[in-house]
Amino acid sequence: MSLLRLSDISVTLRQRTVLERVSLEIGAGELVGLIGANGAGKTTLMRAALGLIPAQGDSSLAQMAPRARAKAAAWLPQAREVSWPVDVETLVTLGRIPHLGTGQPVGEMDRAAAERALDRMGLKELRARTVTRLSGGEQARVLIARVLAQETPLILADEPIAGLDPAHQISTMRIFRELAAEGHSVLVSIHDLGLAARHCTRLVLLGGHAKVADGVPRQVLTPDNLRDHFGICAHFEETAQGPIFQATEVVG
Amino acid sequence: MRLLGFGLTGLVVLLALISLVLGPAAIGPAESLYALFTDTGTPLTLVMREIRLPRMVLALGIGASLGLSGAAMQGYLRNPLADPGLIGVSASAALGAVLAIQTGIAAHFAFGLPLCALAGAVVGVSLVMLLAGPRGSSLTLILAGIAISSLAAAFTSLVLNLSPNPFAANEIVFWMMGSLSDRSMSHVWLALPLMVVGWALLGSLGRSLDALTLGEDAAEAMGIGLRRVRWQVVLGTAAAVGAATAVAGAIGFVGLVVPHILRPLVGARPGALLWASALGGAAMLLASDVAVRVVLPSGDLKLGVVTALVGAPLFLHLIYRTRREMA
Amino acid sequence: MTAKRILASILLGAVVAAAPGPSQAQEPDGAAPVRVVSMNLCTDQLAMLVAAPGQLLSVSYLAAQPRSSAMAEEAQNYVVNHGLAEEIYLLEPDLVIAGTFSTRATVAMLKRLDIPVAVLSPAYSLDEVRQRIIEMGEVLHRQEAAEGLAAEFDARLAALRDKVIRQPRAALFFANGYTSGDRTLAGQILSAAGFDNIADEVGLPSGGRMPLEVLAMADPEVLIRGSRYEGNSRSEEILDHPVVAKLREALPGAAVTDRDWVCGTPFVLRAIEELAETRRKLETSP
Numbered sequence: 125m126s127l128l129r130l131s132d133i134s135v136t137l138r139q140r141t142v143l144e145r146v147s148l149e150i151g152a153g154e155l156v157g158l159i160g161a162n163g164a165g166k167t168t169l170m171r172a173a174l175g176l177i178p179a180q181g182d183s184s185l186a187q188m189a190p191r192a193r194a195k196a197a198a199w200l201p202q203a204r205e206v207s208w209p210v211d212v213e214t215l216v217t218l219g220r221i222p223h224l225g226t227g228q229p230v231g232e233m234d235r236a237a238a239e240r241a242l243d244r245m246g247l248k249e250l251r252a253r254t255v256t257r258l259s260g261g262e263q264a265r266v267l268i269a270r271v272l273a274q275e276t277p278l279i280l281a282d283e284p285i286a287g288l289d290p291a292h293q294i295s296t297m298r299i300f301r302e303l304a305a306e307g308h309s310v311l312v313s314i315h316d317l318g319l320a321a322r323h324c325t326r327l328v329l330l331g332g333h334a335k336v337a338d339g340v341p342r343q344v345l346t347p348d349n350l351r352d353h354f355g356i357c358a359h360f361e362e363t364a365q366g367p368i369f370q371a372t373e374v375v376g
Numbered sequence: 377m378r379l380l381g382f383g384l385t386g387l388v389v390l391l392a393l394i395s396l397v398l399g400p401a402a403i404g405p406a407e408s409l410y411a412l413f414t415d416t417g418t419p420l421t422l423v424m425r426e427i428r429l430p431r432m433v434l435a436l437g438i439g440a441s442l443g444l445s446g447a448a449m450q451g452y453l454r455n456p457l458a459d460p461g462l463i464g465v466s467a468s469a470a471l472g473a474v475l476a477i478q479t480g481i482a483a484h485f486a487f488g489l490p491l492c493a494l495a496g497a498v499v500g501v502s503l504v505m506l507l508a509g510p511r512g513s514s515l516t517l518i519l520a521g522i523a524i525s526s527l528a529a530a531f532t533s534l535v536l537n538l539s540p541n542p543f544a545a546n547e548i549v550f551w552m553m554g555s556l557s558d559r560s561m562s563h564v565w566l567a568l569p570l571m572v573v574g575w576a577l578l579g580s581l582g583r584s585l586d587a588l589t590l591g592e593d594a595a596e597a598m599g600i601g602l603r604r605v606r607w608q609v610v611l612g613t614a615a616a617v618g619a620a621t622a623v624a625g626a627i628g629f630v631g632l633v634v635p636h637i638l639r640p641l642v643g644a645r646p647g648a649l650l651w652a653s654a655l656g657g658a659a660m661l662l663a664s665d666v667a668v669r670v671v672l673p674s675g676d677l678k679l680g681v682v683t684a685l686v687g688a689p690l691f692l693h694l695i696y697r698t699r700r701e702m703a
Numbered sequence: 704m705t706a707k708r709i710l711a712s713i714l715l716g717a718v719v720a721a722a723p724g725p726s727q728a729q730e731p732d733g734a735a736p737v738r739v740v741s742m743n744l745c746t747d748q749l750a751m752l753v754a755a756p757g758q759l760l761s762v763s764y765l766a767a768q769p770r771s772s773a774m775a776e777e778a779q780n781y782v783v784n785h786g787l788a789e790e791i792y793l794l795e796p797d798l799v800i801a802g803t804f805s806t807r808a809t810v811a812m813l814k815r816l817d818i819p820v821a822v823l824s825p826a827y828s829l830d831e832v833r834q835r836i837i838e839m840g841e842v843l844h845r846q847e848a849a850e851g852l853a854a855e856f857d858a859r860l861a862a863l864r865d866k867v868i869r870q871p872r873a874a875l876f877f878a879n880g881y882t883s884g885d886r887t888l889a890g891q892i893l894s895a896a897g898f899d900n901i902a903d904e905v906g907l908p909s910g911g912r913m914p915l916e917v918l919a920m921a922d923p924e925v926l927i928r929g930s931r932y933e934g935n936s937r938s939e940e941i942l943d944h945p946v947v948a949k950l951r952e953a954l955p956g957a958a959v960t961d962r963d964w965v966c967g968t969p970f971v972l973r974a975i976e977e978l979a980e981t982r983r984k985l986e987t988s989p
Contacts, residue, residue: 399914399916400914400916400917401914401916401917401919401920403920419919419920419922420920422919422946422949423915423916423919423920423946426944426945426946426949427915427916427919427946428916477935477936477937478934478935480935482935483935539934539935539936540932540933540934541932541933541934541935541936541938541939542932543878543879543932543936543938543939544934544935544936544938546879546938547936547937547938550937557880557914558880558914558915558941558944560944560945560946561945562945673914674907674911674912674913674914674917675911675912676879676880676912
């Protein structure tokens with residue numbers, strides 16, 4: 125079953141080509157890492173997929189009505205914006221908005237969904253705390269919990285683990301993997317290639333405004349791709365504890 | 377939350393009653409309320425029905441409009457400094473109203489006055505939103521507000537000074553500070569319909585404003601139509617503030633003070649803050665209008681004087697708190 | 704007058720303008736003034752009544768407006784000024800007559816430019832009207848003319864003060880809800896015409912804002928309201944308030960004609976006459 129189908133997506137922002145004819149399909153049960161150097165167009169691709177910016181080509185999500193789309197895919201923007209000093213539980217419950225009809229109050233099902241999200245992100249202790257007074261990493265986790273509470277088949281997350289401590293980086297990627305195992309799919313843009321190689325079921329590499337590679341980590345993180353699109357060389361090894369990837373040098 | 381609702385409603389009812397029984401003509405509370413509901417054939421019934429009742433209803437409606445508009449604009453711009461008075465919406469509505477009176481539109485067509493004030497307010501809100509950008513930083517917001525307020529005030533003064541009527545020039549202070557004295561039921565019928573439209577537009581924004589807590593991108597991805605929300609905020613604020621200003625002049629700070637005080641009590645949720653601020657605004661304006669009558673029973677102390685005395689120090693405090701962001 | 708002196712007076716302007724109020728009418732001494740400029744609506748009219756032919760050069764623009772001036776036609780024969788120091792100075796007057804409420808800065812500057820300025824206070828009572836006529840005579844060295852005018856004023860006033868059977872209670876009600884009590888000229892006109900004034904009952908002898916509900920509760924027998932000016936204003940809107948409208952429907956009323964009411968000149972007699980007529984009608988009607 126396809127949760128997202130992009131065909132020939134091209135985006136031009138301020139007369140500058142950002143993406144050219146990118147096609148991508150994500151089925152159920154995948155954790156897809158979107159990688160590429162700064163400015164490769166990762167954020168643009170995800171926003172275009174959601175229909176948040178005008179793009180040429182077809183996106184199965186952008187074609188949907190706003191409300192239906194919000195039930196099909198949740199979006200975690202890179203900017204961690206929390207404008208008002210609401211408590212953690214209230215903020216996570218905001219993820220239920222797409223499921224509420226006009227004037228319909230938050231119900232039992234919504235509270236249960238928020239509860240599951242809090243539980244998953246280990247935030248139950250913090251539920252009554254004011255989000256704006258939490259540390260940056262804690263805020264990031266609360267915002268991820270909001271996306272989880274939306275309980276959509278697909279999650280698009282823009283650098284969700286940036287700024288988290290190592291333990292929470294790993295546990296967050298684990299949670300995404302669990303979601304994938306449950307049949308959801310997650311598309312994350314990510315700079316930490318080590319975590320990407322270890323946790324993602326599939327990597328999509330953007331470079332030169334286009335999709336350069338798409339496949340299991342081993343096929344994407346080739347010495348040639350790393351050199352051409354990241355300017356690095358790296359050590360990559362399959363071990364008993366899973367794949368180990370470590371960038372070693374800057375090249376060129 | 378329910379407790380807050382009961383508390384605020386009780387406060388509004390209490391203040392409305394005080395407003396009804398308080399006036400320069402010393403009449404007992406029981407006697408005056410009796411005359412309000414029963415036509416006693418005395419001047420007292422006339423006083424109650426044609427002077428005090430409209431004054432109370434207007435204070436209630438205008439206060440609710442200002443509180444609601446303040447909460448809605450703050451929620452939309454995600455900035456606690458957005459107040460219809462401070463950012464120039466009231467001043468531009470006043471300009472519209474003054475133009476309606478001076479050109480004679482108000483005299484020829486009953487709803488000319490509030491509709492012209494609405495038009496002025498639309499220009500004011502649109503300019504603010506244009507200048508302050510989607511997420512207005514405090515600095516641009518306040519600067520835009522100063523520019524728009526000054527310009528609108530200057531035009532208002534110019535129009536009134538150019539008027540052949542010798543009284544017109546003295547009305548500048550009314551349009552800048554606002555007053556509810558000597559209003560009549562006809563003012564209520566003029567302002568109320570438009571205010572109700574404004575309330576309906578702003579009151580249904582709750583969920584969208586809640587979603588906007590997470591930023592425009594996240595809100596839009598949650599199915600919130602931002603374009604529609606923007607129109608609702610612009611038209612709703614313009615209708616509510618325009619109608620209020622047309623009959624009572626520009627009254628500042630209600631939309632700033634009330635949401636600020638109530639925000640912690642509703643858990644900072646912008647949606648819940650809407651109705652709370654409407655009630656709170658009604659209470660604040662009723663209280664201010666009671667205060668002007670207690671302080672200067674026979675004079676015409678402007679309402680804006682009282683609201684500014686309460687609001688301006690709070691405004692300074694808010695600037696002090698947001699100065700890091702403004703620097 | 705040298706340019707240096709003008710410059711000096713401009714530089715001094717800020718300091719002197721802040722000095723305490725203008726002096727009273729100056730003592731008549733020396734020759735009679737021959738180039739007189741009046742810059743206040745009320746002194747304009749008194750001056751026109753008292754001055755010798757050719758003595759008065761200019762009156763204020765308000766004196767030429769029929770709405771505010773009882774002598775608008777007469778004023779057409781004079782140069783019109785707007786109370787600005789510059790234009791008055793260029794008229795080369797040997798006497799300027801101003802009112803207490805004329806712009807202080809202008810009066811101060813004219814004095815620094817060595818132009819004699821006589822300042823007359825407004826009249827708050829009919830006695831003071833008489834006094835101002837006499838003062839104007841002194842200022843213009845036309846004592847005889849002034850005394851004649853005053854005598855005529857006295858005689859006509861005495862004739863007007865006929866026996867009053869009953870004093871009806873009247874309310875003066877102007878734009879912005881203002882009223883005038885017994886310590887004002889308008890209040891004196893009202894009582895001279897044989898009315899009791901509501902403003903005195905409610906404690907506003909010097910006049911001021913009378914809240915609508917006070918007006919309604921005072922239950923007057925006659926409503927004398929301010930007349931409207933051209934152009935629109937919300938200040939005058941109160942004259943259409945339902946409460947006022949009901950009183951107007953129910954009560955005999957009269958409108959104030961500003962030109963006869965605002966200044967302490969013999970024209971106040973005309974106002975008294977008209978009001979007394981209203982009262983007589985009230986007395987004869989059941």
